[in-house]
Amino acid sequence: MHTGEVKTYLCFGNFTSSVLIYSMCIVFILGMAFPVPAENIHKTEPSAHEIVARIGDRTITREAVDLRIHQISQKRRNKPTPDEIEKIIDQMVEQTLFAEEARSLGLDKDPKVQLLLQETVDKMLANLYVYRHLMPKVQVSEKEVAAYYQTHQKQWIDPEAVHARHILLRVQRKAAADEIQAVEARALEVYQRLKNGEDFIVLANRYSQDTGTKDQGGDLGFFTRKGKVGPISDTAFALKDNEISEPVRSSVGYHILQTLEHRPQQTRPLEAVSGEIRTHLLREKRLQAAQEERKLLEKKYHLEMTGSGQPLKEDDGDPDH
Numbered sequence: 001m002h003t004g005e006v007k008t009y010l011c012f013g014n015f016t017s018s019v020l021i022y023s024m025c026i027v028f029i030l031g032m033a034f035p036v037p038a039e040n041i042h043k044t045e046p047s048a049h050e051i052v053a054r055i056g057d058r059t060i061t062r063e064a065v066d067l068r069i070h071q072i073s074q075k076r077r078n079k080p081t082p083d084e085i086e087k088i089i090d091q092m093v094e095q096t097l098f099a100e101e102a103r104s105l106g107l108d109k110d111p112k113v114q115l116l117l118q119e120t121v122d123k124m125l126a127n128l129y130v131y132r133h134l135m136p137k138v139q140v141s142e143k144e145v146a147a148y149y150q151t152h153q154k155q156w157i158d159p160e161a162v163h164a165r166h167i168l169l170r171v172q173r174k175a176a177a178d179e180i181q182a183v184e185a186r187a188l189e190v191y192q193r194l195k196n197g198e199d200f201i202v203l204a205n206r207y208s209q210d211t212g213t214k215d216q217g218g219d220l221g222f223f224t225r226k227g228k229v230g231p232i233s234d235t236a237f238a239l240k241d242n243e244i245s246e247p248v249r250s251s252v253g254y255h256i257l258q259t260l261e262h263r264p265q266q267t268r269p270l271e272a273v274s275g276e277i278r279t280h281l282l283r284e285k286r287l288q289a290a291q292e293e294r295k296l297l298e299k300k301y302h303l304e305m306t307g308s309g310q311p312l313k314e315d316d317g318d319p320d321h
Contacts, residue, residue: 052089055096065089130290138289140281148277149270156268160225163261164236165218167203168210170253187247187254194244200258209253222263232257 053060068088073079080088107113149156169187171180190207194200201217208214225233231250239245239259247254297303304312 053093053096055093055100058096058100060089060092060096065092068092134289134293135286138282138285140278140285144281145274145277146270148281149273153267156273158263158266158268160237160265161222161227161263162236162259163222163263164220164239164257164259165200165204166210166213166220166232166258167200167208167218167256168253169207169247170209171249184247184249184254187256191244191247191256194256194258200244218258222261231255237262 050061050063051059052062052065065085065088069080069085072088102108108117167187167190169183169190171183175183186207190203193203204214204218208218210218213219220228220236223233223236225237227233228236229250231248232255235245235248235255235257236259239257241259241261243259245255245257247256249255306312
């Protein structure tokens with residue numbers, strides 16, 4: 001009997017990953033993952049006010065249309081317009097027409113089609129079983145969250161950081177000495193204008209050649225000592241708040257830096273990370289619950305596996321084998 005890592009058929013390819021991304025799986029179960037047929041096949045005839053279209057013995061009901069609209073709304077994050085709903089119904093009618101003709105030709109009896117249908121049903125039911133019967137049993141208490149926080153304090157330490165901005169004047173990779181000197185001279189001119197009181201943001205917008213930051217006044221955001229190349233990081237951390245540096249050379253050119261704020265190393269409080277901790281603990285517990293449930297089901301359904309993908313040998317009836 002195989003009792004190793006859980007590897008079965010839920011959405012996203014295997015049982016374990018489905019459990020670990022449970023919240024996403026719910027969306028698929030209740031909205032997008034069900035490969036909903038274009039028609040709602042009823043064992044009993046629906047009342048006339050529920051029927052949107054009739055195709056021979058088949059009906060498309062308002063319930064089926066509403067479910068399709070829900071799927072689309074979940075995917076697009078907005079509800080289809082009335083015109084779009086009419087098109088949705090028309091697509092459902094067209095799909096039903098083609099499906100009925102395929103059945104009349106016996107395409108639904110194709111062995112490969114049967115296997116695909118069985119796999120699709122298994123995926124839906126397996127996910128639904130996990131969602132309705134397994135996951136509700138998994139809970140994480142506030143006490144467990146607090147205990148995890150206390151025993152993993154190092155995970156919540158944010159290192160020292162600075163908020164800075166810069167003006168970059170680029171130096172071409174193979175620039176000659178006189179070209180480098182010309183760029184340095186321009187950088188010194190900009191620096192002197194800043195020292196004379198001109199606005200950093202205005203000059204960054206006008207002169208900086210860092211296309212990613214110039215329109216934001218050269219804002220680099222917060223970064224740690226390892227977050228930027230040495231010359232930039234070392235200079236930014238050495239500056240006082242609102243102090244401006246002389247031009248600093250890096251591999252791409254000359255930078256004029258202004259440090260806006262120093263943020264010391266700090267430990268994030270429990271309130272700030274409790275959601276992250278809870279998500280982690282839920283994943284761990286759900287994985288464990290899935291593994292334990294699989295072991296029970298393997299015994300209940302007498303699982304047999306060769307482990308090689310080869311067919312199982314038929315039982316010859318010999319009790320010694």
